[in-house]
Amino acid sequence: MKITYSIIAPIYNEKDNLPELHRRVSEVMKTLGQPWELILVDDGSSDGSTELIRELARQDEHVRPVIFARNFGHQLAVTAGLDYSRGEAVVIIDADLQDPPELIPQMAEKWKEGYEVVYAVRAEREGESWFKLWTASLFYRLIYRITDVKIPLDAGDFRLMDRKVVNVMNSMRERHRFLRGMSAWVGFKQIGIEYKRAARKAGETKYPFRKMFRLALNAITSFSYFPLQVATFFGFFSAGIAILAIPVVIYLRASGSQAFFGQATTLIAVLFLGGVQLISLGILGEYIGRLYDEAKGRPLYIVREAPEEK
Ligand code: UDP
Ligand code: MG
Numbered sequence: 001m002k003i004t005y006s007i008i009a010p011i012y013n014e015k016d017n018l019p020e021l022h023r024r025v026s027e028v029m030k031t032l033g034q035p036w037e038l039i040l041v042d043d044g045s046s047d048g049s050t051e052l053i054r055e056l057a058r059q060d061e062h063v064r065p066v067i068f069a070r071n072f073g074h075q076l077a078v079t080a081g082l083d084y085s086r087g088e089a090v091v092i093i094d095a096d097l098q099d100p101p102e103l104i105p106q107m108a109e110k111w112k113e114g115y116e117v118v119y120a121v122r123a124e125r126e127g128e129s130w131f132k133l134w135t136a137s138l139f140y141r142l143i144y145r146i147t148d149v150k151i152p153l154d155a156g157d158f159r160l161m162d163r164k165v166v167n168v169m170n171s172m173r174e175r176h177r178f179l180r181g182m183s184a185w186v187g188f189k190q191i192g193i194e195y196k197r198a199a200r201k202a203g204e205t206k207y208p209f210r211k212m213f214r215l216a217l218n219a220i221t222s223f224s225y226f227p228l229q230v231a232t233f234f235g236f237f238s239a240g241i242a243i244l245a246i247p248v249v250i251y252l253r254a255s256g257s258q259a260f261f262g263q264a265t266t267l268i269a270v271l272f273l274g275g276v277q278l279i280s281l282g283i284l285g286e287y288i289g290r291l292y293d294e295a296k297g298r299p300l301y302i303v304r305e306a307p308e309e310k
Contacts, residue, residue, distance in 0.1 A: 006087030010077035044071030127199025
């Protein structure tokens with residue numbers, strides 16, 4: 001049977017959201033009246049979500065489980081979902097029901113009009129801490145500024161993609177993934193629709209600051225050399241200051257001023273330069289570490305159980 005819609009939901013300890021997710025997605029997909037599948041990617045859950053996913057798959061043939069051998073992270077869980085999806089249109093959705101499945105028909109409408117990527121823009125966000133809102137907003141704006149791709153502001157991974165786009169994305173096997181960036185990078189006809197992002201249905205966020213920070217680093221290093229250029233800039237900046245400072249200091253010394261006597265000045269200069277150098281080295285390290293990861297060529301994720309057919 002040819003599948004029209006694939007819905008992908010990454011699951012990391014979402015036991016309390018799963019039944020509701022399944023129910024709401026099923027309801028919405030029924031109204032669309034086309035063959036569909038729900039790919040539930042279990043990203044190393046430890047709260048019993050795995051058993052629940054198997055159970056759902058037994059009850060409902062629309063459900064296709066992909067079960068990871070351990071936790072690989074949200075972006076890789078979605079990647080596996082994309083790999084296993086068969087639909088002509090593929091929708092990525094969060095399992096915690098922050099992204100309403102009821103928006104899928106609107107996305108499908110745009111898809112039928114000929115758009116190949118329909119991304120959902122968060123016009124409003126409910127039930128999230130000011131810290132999350134603030135860092136998220138800052139993050140989207142920073143990425144927009146410093147990367148070469150124009151990644152839509154305030155759009156998460158909740159989106160519908162045409163099979164053509166998914167095939168291109170699946171051919172991009174980079175390890176440190178930032179899917180919304182990749183899906184903007186590929187081009188095609190794209191459009192955003194606005195929605196109100198609800199609060200999490202149950203459970204806690206699975207994106208603590210540490211993971212958000214890592215995602216931000218992946219986004220920046222995957223799509224921009226800006227941090228490396230900052231190092232160059234600081235190099236020229238410090239050298240420029242030195243060139244200007246030399247004649248000034250000579251002049252002041254010669255005219256008997258006490259301004260640049262003493263160790264404090266030297267100490268500050270050394271610390272400043274040492275700091276800049278170490279930071280630059282760290283930035284360089286980020287890129288080299290990523291190169292190293294790519295060179296090892298390990299699989300992006302490891303599945304324990306998955307449907308036969310990709
Ligand atoms: N998720 C995952 N692996 C992880 C972290 C999160 O598969 O290591 C899933 C999670 O189950 C959810 C989605 O990614 O379906 C988004 O995570 P979450 O809702 O915690 O992020 P937030 O909405 O707070 O940014
Ligand atoms: Mg969430």
